[in-house]
Amino acid sequence: MRLLSVNVARPREHRVVGKPGTTGIHKEPQPGAVHVGPLGLADDHIADVNNHGGPDQAVSLYSAEDYDEWAEQLGGALEPGTLGENLTLSSFGPGPVRIGDRYRIGEVVLEVTSPRIPCATLAARMGDPAFVKRFRQARRPGFYARVLAEGEVRAGAEVERVLARTDTPTLLDLFELFYAPSPSPETLRWALSAPVAVRNREEYEARLRDLTR
Secondary structure, eight states: OBEEEEEEOOOEEEEETTEEEEESOOOEEOSSOEEEETTEETTOOOSOTTTSOSGGGOEEEEEHHHHHHHHHHHTSOOOTTTTSOSEEESOOOSSOOBTTOEEEETTEEEEEEEEOOOOHHHHHHHTOTTHHHHHHHHTOOOEEEEEEEOEEEOTTOBOEEEOOOTTSOBHHHHHHHHHOSSOOHHHHHHHHTSOOOHHHHHHHHHHHHHHHO
């Protein structure tokens, strides 16, 4: 596996559902080394801090294999960073990606914490109001990661994956859990047993409380 592109965004004006604002979804490939710290990539803009960013969702990743599928669906290739990811990898490796899998890129170590959930900002970025639905149906979410070891990354670097336990939920398990109207307490406890992002943890704990009152 290789790191194909390192992408950051400057603030850009953006209109979502008719409302003006700024966004950091328009990420562009960087030519040199970029520092990755506990809160993400240097100079990368995050506008919606309530739903994005933070130590548990510091870096977002997508793969060229997933982009290839989108190219078939959309009738043309998309540039790295189009879907808002910081790091574009050649592949995520064989088998399903699990919460707790780790990716080492030079001195940087990332731990998978959450699938990416599509939102209205992504639909606006793609110029397609139906893209949230299309992204959900495609079941190719990519993921967020926390930074376990910081350092610099640059395009072309080799990527090493260290697998989590095989009984840990996969990205798609948690992607589907987000949309599940009535998950069982057992499923929520299983999700909580993994090193999930704090936003997910709070959501699962709240749903579990509602089910067990």
